[in-house]
Amino acid sequence: MEPAARPILLGLDAVTLATLLSAVAAAAVFVAIFAAISVRDPMTRRVKALNDRREQLKAGITASTSRRRAKLVRQNATTDRLRNVLSSLRVLQDEQVKVAQLKLMQAGIRKKEWAVAVIFGRLILPIVFGGLMIVYVYLLDAFPDWSAIKRYALVAVTLILSYKAPDLYLTNRINKRSAEIRKGLPDALDLLVICAEAGLTVDAAFHRVSKELGKAYPELGEEFALTAIELGFLTDRRQAFENLATRVHLDAVKGVVTTMIQTEKYGTPLASALRVLSAEFRNERMMRAEEKAARLPAIMTVPLILFILPVLFVVILGPAACSINDSFINNGPK
Numbered sequence: 001m002e003p004a005a006r007p008i009l010l011g012l013d014a015v016t017l018a019t020l021l022s023a024v025a026a027a028a029v030f031v032a033i034f035a036a037i038s039v040r041d042p043m044t045r046r047v048k049a050l051n052d053r054r055e056q057l058k059a060g061i062t063a064s065t066s067r068r069r070a071k072l073v074r075q076n077a078t079t080d081r082l083r084n085v086l087s088s089l090r091v092l093q094d095e096q097v098k099v100a101q102l103k104l105m106q107a108g109i110r111k112k113e114w115a116v117a118v119i120f121g122r123l124i125l126p127i128v129f130g131g132l133m134i135v136y137v138y139l140l141d142a143f144p145d146w147s148a149i150k151r152y153a154l155v156a157v158t159l160i161l162s163y164k165a166p167d168l169y170l171t172n173r174i175n176k177r178s179a180e181i182r183k184g185l186p187d188a189l190d191l192l193v194i195c196a197e198a199g200l201t202v203d204a205a206f207h208r209v210s211k212e213l214g215k216a217y218p219e220l221g222e223e224f225a226l227t228a229i230e231l232g233f234l235t236d237r238r239q240a241f242e243n244l245a246t247r248v249h250l251d252a253v254k255g256v257v258t259t260m261i262q263t264e265k266y267g268t269p270l271a272s273a274l275r276v277l278s279a280e281f282r283n284e285r286m287m288r289a290e291e292k293a294a295r296l297p298a299i300m301t302v303p304l305i306l307f308i309l310p311v312l313f314v315v316i317l318g319p320a321a322c323s324i325n326d327s328f329i330n331n332g333p334k
Contacts, residue, residue: 191205
């Protein structure tokens with residue numbers, strides 16, 4: 001007798017598929033254990049970056065903005081090699097480096113030499129992934145049933161996505177970081193009001209707020225700590241506030257910076273201005289929460305129709321359908 005045929009799922013034997021799923025589950029468990037063991041304090045890297053910035057300010061690196069921009073990026077051997085390759089290909093431009101550095105700064109990446117790596121990634125990723133896709137689609141004939149338009153579309157999409165991958169990654173990090181800073185901004189302004197009414201100076205107030213909010217909102221605490229350092233070292237305090245608005249891609253922070261600059265320039269009461277801004281930001285946060293709650297019924301409509309209603313119909317009508325079927329079978333012709 002021949003052994004019973006094993007069931008086929010997703011084109012694979014059931015035993016083979018179960019083995020693969022077990023391997024994936026085991027790998028996931030090992031990754032989770034490794035992630036739990038190797039967890040690090042997020043503030044360690046941030047404190048190191050702030051100390052580096054303090055040393056730069058002590059050394060007078062920020063004294064000449066034009067000289068700093070003209071130097072571009074020359075901090076390690078790898079960056080120098082990438083820069084030489086891009087310069088030989090005439091694809092490295094000062095404006096591109098400045099834009100990449102600004103995005104890295106807004107994403108919370110303090111190493112400006114990575115700007116050259118971003119530009120290099122735009123150049124090399126389409127060549128690598130696009131070339132592999134061309135070989136896979138045309139030379140290996142991976143999709144013989146596809147038309148020429150579908151093959152061309154697959155290769156084109158791969159090239160476009162690989163070219164935009166560094167920008168998409170940075171944009172995603174910027175959006176996440178801006179959202180985290182937006183959450184803690186009203187609390188930070190309330191603490192600034194308390195510090196201002198207690199008689200602390202602006203740089204001491206920023207330092208105190210960064211220390212208090214460093215655990216709950218590490219991104220906001222890092223930015224406030226860096227602003228406090230720049231307020232203590234830069235000769236132009238306005239430049240320190242403008243640097244904060246540049247590093248954070250958020251309109252609310254730009255409003256706070258404008259208020260701080262005006263109070264520094266005209267001597268207006270800082271506590272009252274920050275109190276008004278804090279109330280506005282809290283109202284804005286409440287309005288965003290209400291907007292999300294109002295969108296929820298419309299968003300839940302599609303999952304309700306696709307997943308919940310069919311199961312409900314099966315549970316309610318299934319027994320009745322089985323009873324009707326049994327009645328027809330029992331009362332049918334004998």
